[in-house]
Amino acid sequence: xxxxxxxxxxxxxxxxxxxxxQCTQDMNHNYMYWYRQxxxxxxxxxxxxxxxxxxxxxxxxxxxxxxxxxxxDFPLRLELAAPSQTSxxxxxxxxxxxxxxxxxxTRLTVV
Amino acid sequence: xxxxxxxxxxxIVQKGGISIINCAYENTxxxxxxxxxxxxxxxxxxxxxxxxxxxxxxxxxxxxxxxxSAKQFxxxxxxxxxxxxxxxxxxxxxxxxxxxxxxxxxxRLMVKP
Numbered sequence: 001x002x003x004x005x006x007x008x009x010x011x012x013x014x015x016x017x018x019x020x021x022q023c024t025q026d027m028n029h030n031y032m033y034w035y036r037q038x039x040x041x042x043x044x045x046x047x048x049x050x051x052x053x054x055x056x057x058x059x060x061x062x063x064x065x066x067x068x069x070x071x072x073d074f075p076l077r078l079e080l081a082a083p084s085q086t087s088x089x090x091x092x093x094x095x096x097x098x099x100x101x102x103x104x105x106t107r108l109t110v111v
Numbered sequence: 112x113x114x115x116x117x118x119x120x121x122x123i124v125q126k127g128g129i130s131i132i133n134c135a136y137e138n139t140x141x142x143x144x145x146x147x148x149x150x151x152x153x154x155x156x157x158x159x160x161x162x163x164x165x166x167x168x169x170x171x172x173x174x175x176x177x178x179x180s181a182k183q184f185x186x187x188x189x190x191x192x193x194x195x196x197x198x199x200x201x202x203x204x205x206x207x208x209x210x211x212x213x214x215x216x217x218x219r220l221m222v223k224p
Contacts, residue, residue, distance in 0.1 A: 004154075031210065040120065042200055042214030043155070058211060090154050094210060100145075102154030 002026050006091050006103035013081040013110045021076040021106050023091030029101070031094040032074040034058075034066065036087040037105075043090060049074055081110045114138050115203050117215030124222050130188040132218045134201035137182065141203040145212070146175065146186050149198045158199070159186070191222045 007022045025032065030051045035043035045058030049068040063085060065077040074093075078085060091103045117134045124130045136144075143162055147155035161168045161175040161184065168175045174187040188195055201215040 033211065035214075040216065042115070042117070042202075042216045043212075044214075045211050048211055092154075099157050099160075100155075100212065102156065104152070104154050 004091055004093050004101050004103035006089075006106050008106060009104070010107050011109070013078070013108065015081060015083065015110060017081050018077070018079050019081070019108075021078070021089055021091075021108075023074045023076065023103060024072050025074075025091075025093040025101070026072065027093060027095065027101065028071060029093035029095040030071070032068065033092045033094075033100070034064075034074070034076045035090045035092065036060065037090060038087050046076065046089075078108075083110050086110045114141075114213050115201060115215040117201050117218060119218060120216065121219045122221070124188075124191045124220065126191065126193060126222055126224050128191050128222075130186075130191045130195065130220055130222070132186045132199055132201070132220070133183065134185065134203075134215050135181075135183045136203050138203070138205070138213075139182070140205050141213075142206050143204050143210075144175070144177065144184050145202050145204075146173075147200045147202060147214075149200065149217075155200060188220075191220075193222045193224050196220055196222050 004025045033048045034046040037043045044060045047066040049055045089106045092100045145160035146158045148158045149155040159173050172189045177184045199218045202212040
C-alpha cells in the first residue's frame with residue numbers, strides 16, 4: 001500500500017515549456033486534490049476531483065489543467081510554464097470523513 | 112482573501128516547554144478544523160482535528176482548544192521534544208462534497224535540546 005505517489009520529485013522547466021505532474025493513489029479514494037505551497041505560505045488549492053470524470057477549479061487554477069480518467073490517477077498539466085509557477089506541488093486524496101493523505105510533493109522551478 | 116490566519120510564523124521552544132500555535136478563521140460555515148505536521152521534504156500529515164461542537168480535544172501531548180464565539184482555535188504541544196521540530200499548519204473546511212481544505216500560512220517550530 002504505497003498511499004499517494006507523486007512523480008517527479010524535482011523538475012526544472014524553462015519559461016514556456018509544458019509538463020505533467022503525475023499523481024497516483026492506491027487507496028481507492030474518490031476525492032483527489034492538487035495544492036501548491038509557496039515559501040512561507042500555506043497550501044493553496046489548484047484543482048480537485050470528487051470522482052473519475054469529475055473535476056473542478058480551486059482557488060488558483062490559472063495556468064493549470066487536470067483530468068481524472070480513473071479513480072487512481074489525477075495528473076496536473078502545466079501549459080506555458082511561467083516563473084510564478086515555481087512552487088512545491090502536493091497531491092492529496094481522501095475517501096470518507098475528512099482525513100487527507102498527501103504525497104511527498106514535486107518541487108518545480110521555472111527559469 | 113485569507114480565510115485562516117495563523118500565528119506565529121516561527122517559534123522556538125526549549126525541550127520540555129509548551130508550544131502554542133494560534134489560528135483564526137472568518138467563515139462561520141467551517142465545521143472541521145485539522146492540524147497538519149510537515150517535516151522537510153515531506154507532505155503534510157494529519158496530526159489532530161476538532162469539530163466545533165467541542166471546546167477541546169487531546170491526543171497524547173497534542174491538544175486543540177477551540178473557541179467558536181471568537182472564531183479561534185489553537186494547538187498546544189506539551190513537553191515539546193526536538194522531534195516535534197517541523198512546520199505546523201492549521202486548516203479548516205466545510206463538510207460538503209469536495210471537503211477542500213483552507214490552510215493557514217504555517218508555523219515553523221524549532222524545539223531546542
